[in-house]
Amino acid sequence: MSKEKIVKVRQLTRWQRIGVASLFVMGALVLAGGAFILSGIYNIGASRDHWSITNFIITILRDRSVAVASGGIEVPELDDPDLYQLGEQHFLGTCTTCHGTPGEPLNPLYSHMLPKPPDLTGAFEHYDAREVFWVVNHGLKYTGMPAWPAAHRPDEVWSVVSYLRRLNKIGPENAAIEDSAAEQAQNLNTCARCHEAAGQPPVSDLVPRLDGLSEAYLRRALEEYRGGQRASGIMAPIAFDMSDEEIASNAASYASLPPPAGRQNSNANIALGRQIARQGLPEQDVPACQSCHGVNPAASRLEGQSERYMATQLKLWQHAGHRDASAEGRLMSVIGQRLTEAQGKAVSAYYATQNAEEAQ
Structure with missing residues (x-):
């Protein structure tokens, strides 16, 4: 009598059964999701809001992404008139197109965007300064909010953040009064909005004085802003x-x-500033500033210029890749990285004390 072959069936463990079941569930969800996407059932039109669950997921994803990405950002002093006055002019000239003027209704065209551009008077009610900076600097995907048009320009981005913080503190009613006065004072002239004219100082010490600069330099600067060789999220859209x-x-x-x-x-x-301007710093391979500035008409005149503006620009030059597309930009990038911050402030202060008319 032949022996019957006994087949033993191995039982799956509890966790193995859970794993197999999970794979089936995940596969079913993938198939269901693919079928849903291909069906075209979901209305992608901006005339209809997202489902509540979709809004919930997007909001959590956005806020957590911004919070994590903005961690570690160093916040400057925001109660700074130079910062918020410059930010105000950029806001009025650019941001109000979509977000509207504080205290006034939003243009119907932009109020029908999805998502609708938010009223920025409440920006600091939902986010802190780091998070607002990150959003202004990097923008938000699928919202119409663009990234800042120029890399390595945190100084410009902070000016907008500073103004938004002030906007939140004083309220839209007071902000509308200030903005109206600023609009009337500048008479809506694009250049005079920030730079002023006819011997008047700029709206902020972070803005360069253009009075009496050489025509060749001014033309070259605007052409470089227009062509993207100079990085400025404020000037590039204007020059374009x-x-x-x-x-x-x-x-x-x-x-x-x-x-x-x-x-x-x-x-x-x-004294240190005068030395750098006239003799340079041979031990650091820094040439004298006056070897170009004041000699070459295509280089900017520095006498009488804003000290803070010049020091800020020198600090920006220390970042690799900042405005290095032109020959002059590449040169200044090298020189800026060879100067310490204290040396940059000293030479900026020296030139700011000089009378431009006497230097001509």
């Missing part, structure tokens, strides 16, 4: 819309103005 004739006209207009007088600063290391 300017024709060759408008660039030439604005350059000639500012070049015809009398140059500014210097401003004294008793707290600065003027």
